[in-house]
Amino acid sequence: MNRTPFVGGNWKMNTDLESGLALLQSLSDQIGPSSPSSEVVVYPPFPYLMSLHQTMAQTITSVRLGAQDVSDQPNGAFTGEVSTEMLLDCGVRSVLVGHSERRHVIGECDALINAKTRRGLEAGLQVVLCVGETLEQREAGETDTINERQIRAGLQDVSAEAMSEVVIAYEPVWAIGTGRTASPDDAQKAHAHIRAVLSSLYDDRLAGQVRVIYGGSVKSSNAAELFSCPDIDGGLIGGASLKAEEFAKIIRATG
Secondary structure (H helix, E strand, O other): OOOOEEEEEOOOOOOOHHHHHHHHHHHHHOOOOOOOOOEEEEEHHHHHHHHHHHHHHHHHHEEEEEEEOOOOOOOOOOOOOOOHHHHHHOOOEEEOOOHHHHHHHHOOOOOHHHHHHHHHOOOOEEEEEOOOOOHHHHOOOOHHHHHHHHHHHOOOOOOOOHHEEEEEEEHHHHOOOOOOOOOOOHHHHHHHHHHHHHHHHOHHHHHOOOEEEEEEOOOHHHHHHHOOOOOOOEEEEOHHHHHHHHHHHHHOOOO
């Protein structure tokens, strides 16, 4: 089944306004006015979303704007939180939910991640639901068990119709920012199991339509081999997305 590749650039807590705008413009120059072979989304820090959106609206059509997180609440007395409506006002169309740093550094639980997923989808946002095991869990042979638990919890009460706006990102925690990368064979096995979980939750047709992407020290040197695996539909890129030329090479590897 043909699935449009997806490549996300998670800038995390990096850049300032000037360097972020320069990075976005450089990336646009690298990949050209349109990128028909793949969907490209960048996820900058919250303070720069509006400025980047304004630049995109004027000159850049090949990259979409995403946010690194979202509140599960619509509004109210939630100091420091950012709602879906605020993100939509800033031109955001995609949001990361359940990134490993939110799970394991901030301490977000499966129930909260599910609430954020449902809130994002109800607001009309694309949701990239991140799942993945720690090194300890991997060494204990629990990769598939952890991924399945996180997917089932994250997608609880999410309808089949809403799944058209869901991307699953498999990001083994032990490979994020460490320079270590799952082998293409290991990554493919994890992705195939994720698709099997989606089949059991919904059906084979829907599971074949949902994009499942890999995140974990993806570089231009290993991107093509990873992306050539039958169940890997692109990547969620961290450090390499902060270098326009390197990120553009990764995007081109989806072709």
